[in-house]
Amino acid sequence: MSKYQALKQECYEANMQLPELGLVIFTFGNVSAVDRENGVFAIKPSGVPYEKLKVEDIVIVDFDNNVVEGTMRPSSDTKTHAYLYKHFPHIGGVCHTHSTYAVAWAQAGKDIPIMGTTHADHLTADIPCLPELSDAAIQGDYEHETGRLIVDTFLTEGLDPEEVEMALVKNHGPFTWGKSAEKAVYNSAVLEAVGHMAQLTLNINPETPTLKQTLKEKHYYRKHGKNAYYGQ
Amino acid sequence: MSKYQALKQECYEANMQLPELGLVIFTFGNVSAVDRENGVFAIKPSGVPYEKLKVEDIVIVDFDNNVVEGTMRPSSDTKTHAYLYKHFPHIGGVCHTHSTYAVAWAQAGKDIPIMGTTHADHLTADIPCLPELSDAAIQGDYEHETGRLIVDTFLTEGLDPEEVEMALVKNHGPFTWGKSAEKAVYNSAVLEAVGHMAQLTLNINPETPTLKQTLKEKHYYRKHGKNAYYGQ
């Protein structure tokens, strides 16, 4: 029995939530779960349909993208996951999908503006759409560069990856993360719902302003931090 | 056996309808059911996912927000429910969701205009979007103030909470109520459907006028009042 059995199981279960939540069709997404102690993460194999995925297909990879265990090729987005684990030291899982509304915002090249409390329950910033990757980055080590662009943008914009657990890769789609793989998937579903609400809101009222500061903070701190009073 | 067993069961069943009707994901909603004789209501515990919710998790709270029975923390929106029960003496249940179209209208800050008979079958007024809460109210006893704003707005606007069983809390989402918890949930589904139709109607014809008085009244009084001839 692999020492990574529990990690693979966690990764497998988080991946299987994607089709259940309506976030992927076919092979359009991947989730990973990290084991910080051993410096590895478990990730979906590349191009395997969810209905055929098995726990033993999950691949164990280290932060330098070496396969540690597994017979299948890991997700083509593996280097993006690795980069995020290396530079966001507190995250436990990463999720990538091509969910419809998140992709639409990423293709439109727009941040998803914070206009309501569904958004503020999860983060107080607009959901950032990254700047364009350079041609050199695209033609070079593309997936590594994608991870780097996420991390660099968070640094430049002063965004805290423990609050803002999601980003839109321009023209591509969402990456989300969290303290566990399950939370990363949860964040992908939240992002999709918030993106849908935002598209409709601007359709109904193109002049909708963003949320005022007091309301942003009220909702965020109902659920986060030492004075949170949401949940058990 | 608790004396509130039937009340808890009613509350539980009404809550479980929310995911079935597509009105919530994860923990994004809560329903309560009142027992007027004992001056208490049963409400969903805070932050518990619907697929894990059990009847015995339901919390019994009085109108001053004291937990009367139950080991879990009640919904973070409990004070809004309590305020509504106190000031709308004829209602039996309250429901709150973050359903997509209702939230979009709430974020857009617009009343949902009455443009058809699906709407008029349930109420003859536009579905009101409340004015903004003041910063003081947000930073103070927020959920209590939210309830107060609903009640005050109904007074100011001359709306009858027995006819208009729903309101949009601006930038937040819908609260609905009714003679029972089941009816409150029903109203949330009606509001979502009417909000979807209204968004599409204005997309097709931005100049759509509101319904004429005769048609509003015809449909409302087909289903309500002493001359109603709808139903058994």
Place this chain on the structure above:
Amino acid sequence: MSKYQALKQECYEANMQLPELGLVIFTFGNVSAVDRENGVFAIKPSGVPYEKLKVEDIVIVDFDNNVVEGTMRPSSDTKTHAYLYKHFPHIGGVCHTHSTYAVAWAQAGKDIPIMGTTHADHLTADIPCLPELSDAAIQGDYEHETGRLIVDTFLTEGLDPEEVEMALVKNHGPFTWGKSAEKAVYNSAVLEAVGHMAQLTLNINPETPTLKQTLKEKHYYRKHGKNAYYGQ
């Protein structure tokens, strides 16, 4: 055993297709099936939720709206069905829903323009949105007047109810019919799909023209008339 048992069964099954096809929630629709020989039709009882509907609840009504068999009150829209059976002598079933896209067009007060072959496979005309009912008609024998307005509009506009098996009652929603109750329900689903496609088409290209005559006729006569070559 009732002599109308088979008719009730047909009516029941057609009604039960409505929630399956996503055309209704709760009690928002009704289907009837006619027995021309006996001059009666079977119709859903008023206000009964689909999940509780039983074959024996179906009500038998004559063309003058008298209940011939059944203990429940027939649909509040019964008089509209009766009027259609009386004046469209070749139809076998009638269906009414509040499906989302059809209602949106009805609320917008617009005919659904024929822009593609999905539409032309079923009819060569725009799907008509009726003119407004007068206040007198609304306050008078409303459901009877609704039927009359459908029939009168078809006469005025020269529409053939055997080709155009559907109409939008302005501000209300769709009525459809066909050679059987099942076909009437089929037409409600077609109308909903065509209405969705039309809304999106104009969203993508507001200048989309209607279909040219040759293509309308090609598709309609592939499926209808003596030279039809679609189906078995």
Place this chain on the structure above:
Amino acid sequence: MSKYQALKQECYEANMQLPELGLVIFTFGNVSAVDRENGVFAIKPSGVPYEKLKVEDIVIVDFDNNVVEGTMRPSSDTKTHAYLYKHFPHIGGVCHTHSTYAVAWAQAGKDIPIMGTTHADHLTADIPCLPELSDAAIQGDYEHETGRLIVDTFLTEGLDPEEVEMALVKNHGPFTWGKSAEKAVYNSAVLEAVGHMAQLTLNINPETPTLKQTLKEKHYYRKHGKNAYYGQ
């Protein structure tokens, strides 16, 4: 046992995916699978609902549209399939649907512009919307002419049918193909998803430019050609 049993089974299974993937209602679509060695293809019979379709109903047809085996009439679109098999020698399956978003673009008469990597993962060109068929072609051998227009447009536009495995027949809907019937159906689902994303993208930002060349090529060649590194 028919020598075409396996071919019929492949065709049947691919057809049955259409309702599962939400791409058809009723009889609105058809899939075929080719046997190049014997110069025949298996295709859905015309007008048979998916829930009643059986393997033995599948019809075997040669490239000149002669029925080789089967008692039912083949799909009314058979000649389009035959024309594609004849002129696109490397394809193994063809699929036609009336899926909502693909039809909306076809009715709008617009190519679906390439704006993201979901699109570029599958093809680097815009998804072409064909020019209008002439009245003579519509009134003549319509389904044959539809096939011809697809093939001629690909020649004129310099599109490679092994890369661009899909086209929108103007005012009608999508035809897709691929190395197998299953792949043709997959492409129909991809087209629908990409069409949905594109409609939303332009709704959010009407000025969205198309994807830059480096990103188009990066994503396409991650999954295709000798340097592909996606999948197993």
